[in-house]
Amino acid sequence: MEEKREAVLRADNIKKYFPIRNTFGKVINNVKAVDGISLELYRGETYGLVGETGCGKSTLGRTLINLMPATEGDILFEGRNIAGMSERQVRPLRKKMQMIFQDPYTSLDPRMRVGDILAEVLQIQNIGKKEERQDMVMDMLGKVGLRPEQYYHFPHEFSGGQRQRIGLARAFILDPEFVVCDEPVSALDVSVQSQIINLLQDIQQEKKLTYLFISHDMSVIRYTSDRVGVMYLGHLVEEALTDYLFAKPLHPYTQVLMSAVPSANPHVKKKRIVLEGELPSPLNPPSGCVFHTRCPYAKDICRRECPQLREADGQHKVACHQYQ
Ligand code: SF4
Numbered sequence: 001m002e003e004k005r006e007a008v009l010r011a012d013n014i015k016k017y018f019p020i021r022n023t024f025g026k027v028i029n030n031v032k033a034v035d036g037i038s039l040e041l042y043r044g045e046t047y048g049l050v051g052e053t054g055c056g057k058s059t060l061g062r063t064l065i066n067l068m069p070a071t072e073g074d075i076l077f078e079g080r081n082i083a084g085m086s087e088r089q090v091r092p093l094r095k096k097m098q099m100i101f102q103d104p105y106t107s108l109d110p111r112m113r114v115g116d117i118l119a120e121v122l123q124i125q126n127i128g129k130k131e132e133r134q135d136m137v138m139d140m141l142g143k144v145g146l147r148p149e150q151y152y153h154f155p156h157e158f159s160g161g162q163r164q165r166i167g168l169a170r171a172f173i174l175d176p177e178f179v180v181c182d183e184p185v186s187a188l189d190v191s192v193q194s195q196i197i198n199l200l201q202d203i204q205q206e207k208k209l210t211y212l213f214i215s216h217d218m219s220v221i222r223y224t225s226d227r228v229g230v231m232y233l234g235h236l237v238e239e240a241l242t243d244y245l246f247a248k249p250l251h252p253y254t255q256v257l258m259s260a261v262p263s264a265n266p267h268v269k270k271k272r273i274v275l276e277g278e279l280p281s282p283l284n285p286p287s288g289c290v291f292h293t294r295c296p297y298a299k300d301i302c303r304r305e306c307p308q309l310r311e312a313d314g315q316h317k318v319a320c321h322q323y324q
Contacts, residue, residue, distance in 0.1 A: 005042040007076075008178050008210045009064065012038050014073035014083075016056070016063045020283070032282045033059040035234035035290075036073075038309070041178065046204070046211040048225030048242065050218060050257065054279055056234040057214045061180040064212065065097040066090050077178070095125050095174035102183040104167030108155040114166055115141075115151030118173055125174060136173065144169045144199060161192035165199070172203055178210045185220060197224055218261045222246055230254045233290040234282055236309055240316040250318045252295050289321065297322060 014037045017030035033056040041047050049057045062068045064075060066082050075083040077097065082090055101107060108117055118137040122128055128136060138148050144165040150158075158166065164184060171179055181200065185193040197220070204211060213224050221228055221242070228245045230238040230253065238251040249258045259273040275294050280286055286293045292302040301321050312323040 005045075007040045008043050008078075009041045010074075010076040011040075011064055012074040012076075014038070014060065014063060014075065015071045016059050016068060017071045029283060032234050032285055034063060035282075035285070037231075037234075037236045039229060039236065039239070041210050041212060043177075043210055044204070044208045045226045046213050046224055048221035048228040049212060049214045049231060050216065050221045050228060051231035052279060053216060054282075055231045056282065057231050058182050060231070061099070061182050061212055061214050065094075065099060065178070065180055067099065096177045097180075098171035098174060098176040098178075099180045099182060100164075100167050100171050100184045103163075103187050104170070105155060105163050108163070108166065110155055113152050113154060114158070117155075117166075118169055121170055121173055127174075137169075140169045140173045143172070143203070145195075160188055161195065164188060164192075164196050168196070168199060168203070172207075175207070176209065178212075180212045180214070182214045183216070184213075186215065186217065193220070200224075218257055222261075230257065233280060233285055235290055235306075235319060237291065237319045238316060239309065244315040248316075250312055250316050250323060251291075251320050252297055253291050289319075 014034055016034040017032050019027040020029040020031065022028050037060060049060065051057050059068065063070050066075070066085060070083045073083055074081050077093060082093060115134070115137050118140065119133045122133045122136060127133065138151060141148060141150060146162065146165055146169070155163065155166070167184070184200070185196050188196060200211070203209065213221070215221050225242050228240060228242050229236050230251060232253050238245065238249070238254045245254065246258065249255045256273045256275050259270060263270050277294050280290070280293055288304045289295070289298070289302040289307055292298040295302065299321065305321070307319045307321050307324055309317050309319040310324055312318040
């Protein structure tokens with residue numbers, strides 16, 4: 001019998017629009033960064049979210065943990081709807097939902113010692129006394145592969161990889177259950193990337209954490225993720241277990257992304273599919289299927305009706321009229 005998976009977070013029809021106002025403050029249009037996405041994240045899994053720059057994946061990540069309020073939709077975390085909660089209401093849950101950024105340096109106060117930066121995270125949540133917080137920080141520095149004396153160093157004294165270790169320490173010191181990893185290795189050298197990914201995986205196994213792993217790099221997604229969601233212009237267009245998605249991508253956009261991934265076998269040459277045109281603006285997205293302006297299989301119905309994300313073959317969910 002198939003084991004029932006426990007959903008840590010369930011998002012239902014999430015929209016995140018950024019209003020455009022005229023000089024009188026009247027809303028005249030919206031940038032539709034996320035436009036009706038539903039997904040479930042299960043305990044202990046890594047859900048990879050992939051798509052090209054500007055598709056809305058980082059906005060979705062921030063919205064799911066209520067760093068940005070959703071324009072519409074429900075987000076159930078531990079059975080509570082956090083969409084629409086005020087900052088004060090969400091604060092007790094904040095320590096259970098954390099975020100790791102691409103470049104943590106920009107969010108590290110350059111005048112503070114790293115140990116104090118991490119201790120402050122605990123202090124804000126009223127965790128421990130001063131000496132206890134210091135011990136907890138020392139302990140966490142060791143867990144992410146930094147040395148105890150680095151407690152007293154300033155952010156500029158660290159390399160890029162070490163700064164990302166500080167970013168991990170800042171997220172994990174609150175003992176979260178769900179972590180949004182937003183392009184956490186994109187700014188790092190390839191050799192350092194694997195160290196950070198391995199560290200993320202070790203901590204995940206130890207704590208049974210759930211990750212939303214955002215990346216534009218299909219190879220990183222393949223290596224890190226149990227399931228994958230493919231995003232295009234604010235929409236989720238395909239979702240499947242990683243092995244199924246890489247073995248047989250169904251959505252025409254996923255097929256384009258896959259064609260750019262180098263083959264593991266150097267003797268097998270892959271035909272790269274090149275997309276015509278630019279990613280349309282989320283300020284004025286195409287009617288019907290948002291991919292129809294670049295899709296080689298587009299028909300009349302694609303210009304009129306937006307396809308829903310549905311089961312296609314028992315292994316994939318796809319938003320495409322070819323499968324509905
Ligand atoms: Fe292409 Fe139509 Fe499918 Fe959209 S719905 S991906 S335009 S075939």
